[in-house]
Amino acid sequence: xxxxxxxxxxxxxxxxxxxxxxxxxxxxxxxxxxxxxxxxxxxxxxxxxxxxxxxxxxxxxxxxxxxxxxxxxxxxxxxxxxxxxxxxxxxxxxxxxxxxxxxxxxxxxxxxxxxxxxxxxxxxxxxxxxxxxxxxxxxxxxxxxxxxxxxxxxxxxxxxxxxxxxxxxxxxxxxxxxxxxxxxxxxxxxxxxxxxxxxxxxxxxxxxxxxxxxxxxxxxxxxxxxxxxxxxxxxxxxxxxxxxxxxxxxxxxxxxxxxxxxxxxxxxxxxxxxxxxxxxxxxxxxxxxxxxxxxxxxxxxxxxxxxxxxxxxxxxxxxxxxxxxxxxxxxxxxxxxxxxxxxxxxxxxxxxxxxxxxxx
Numbered sequence: 079x080x081x082x083x084x085x086x087x088x089x090x091x092x093x094x095x096x097x098x099x100x101x102x103x104x105x106x107x108x109x110x111x112x113x114x115x116x117x118x119x120x121x122x123x124x125x126x127x128x129x130x131x132x133x134x135x136x137x138x139x140x141x142x143x144x145x146x147x148x149x150x151x152x153x154x155x156x157x158x159x160x161x162x163x164x165x166x167x168x169x170x171x172x173x174x175x176x177x178x179x180x181x182x183x184x185x186x187x188x189x190x191x192x193x194x195x196x197x198x199x200x201x202x203x204x205x206x207x208x209x210x211x212x213x214x215x216x217x218x219x220x221x222x223x224x225x226x227x228x229x230x231x232x233x234x235x236x237x238x239x240x241x242x243x244x245x246x247x248x249x250x251x252x253x254x255x256x257x258x259x260x261x262x263x264x265x266x267x268x269x270x271x272x273x274x275x276x277x278x279x280x281x282x283x284x285x286x287x288x289x290x291x292x293x294x295x296x297x298x299x300x301x302x303x304x305x306x307x308x309x310x311x312x313x314x315x316x317x318x319x320x321x322x323x324x325x326x327x328x329x330x331x332x333x334x335x336x337x338x339x340x341x342x343x344x345x346x347x348x349x350x351x352x353x354x355x356x357x358x359x360x361x362x363x364x365x366x367x368x369x370x371x372x373x374x375x376x377x378x379x380x381x382x383x384x385x386x387x388x389x390x391x392x393x394x395x396x397x398x399x400x401x402x403x404x405x406x407x408x409x410x411x412x413x414x415x416x417x418x419x420x421x422x423x424x425x426x427x428x429x430x431x432x433x434x435x436x437x438x
Contacts, residue, residue: 101181193397202246221315239389249391263291289313327358343386
């Protein structure tokens with residue numbers, strides 16, 4: 079007779095079956111078909127009310143391409159947070175795809191948490207400001223405060239990715255398989271904030287999107303009806319401070335937008351948005367400029383010769399590299415810590431040369 083393992087006695091975590099399944103973009107019915115079991119059987123396993131055999135654990139492990147020990151972890155599985163629910167996405171995105179990338183965010187959180195047990199990335203310099211408090215500063219004022227606290231010089235920010243990583247944020251590139259998700263972000267207590275950026279976007283859009291997500295992380299503990307506009311206002315001021323750009327916004331044309339874009343490394347559409355917020359152009363003028371950008375095809379992709387250089391996130395991959403180079407983990411050992419099969423580990427990580435401090 080097949081020996082049964084009781085979930086509660088053997089630390090099998092049914093929530094991680096759900097997490098692993100969703101991270102592979104599978105429905106419960108899809109996985110049941112792969113396992114050649116009924117959906118009812120799988121539903122009871124995922125609900126934690128059905129005993130599970132060693133053979134069934136092995137089958138689930140193979141079907142989902144996660145090592146068996148993955149399903150015995152005790153990590154808390156977090157649901158979507160405020161910035162998950164209100165991240166910059168379009169409403170036509172499928173529920174399955176959203177679940178997939180929420181699951182991947184959770185997995186990356188688990189990996190970062192494990193990596194940070196042995197590596198110190200320095201002091202976190204990202205603080206929350208409650209924008210809903212009476213007499214709270216405006217998003218623009220908060221952006222100015224953050225620039226000042228990070229000792230950023232006036233004018234354009236040369237490398238937004240480095241600035242956020244230097245402050246302690248961890249930026250993780252991700253191919254979201256669609257252009258309908260720009261980014262997601264998450265900040266769980268005791269951890270640095272994580273920013274997941276769609277690698278399909280041009281760099282000018284990535285820069286604005288990162289600052290939009292930074293605005294959410296700093297300002298929004300609770301949702302409000304105006305939070306997307308507030309995050310846009312924060313991003314606009316953070317990248318294009320009023321005192322530095324307003325004198326450049328007179329008599330805007332496509333040619334002038336292109337010149338300003340080269341300087342501030344943001345999209346021409348973002349510059350129009352900024353000009354309208356600063357009352358340098360009227361609503362009708364903004365609509366006209368947006369229409370011109372649309373006619374030229376620039377609303378989806380602006381000319382390559384105007385595109386800023388790619389800014390490469392390093393911190394997440396450097397955490398892995400320190401374990402390999404300084405702590406002398408083998409790839410097999412580190413794969414186990416990161417809850418991946420070794421082949422997926424090798425495919426997932428590329429390395430840079432930033433120096434981090436090992437926790438002694």
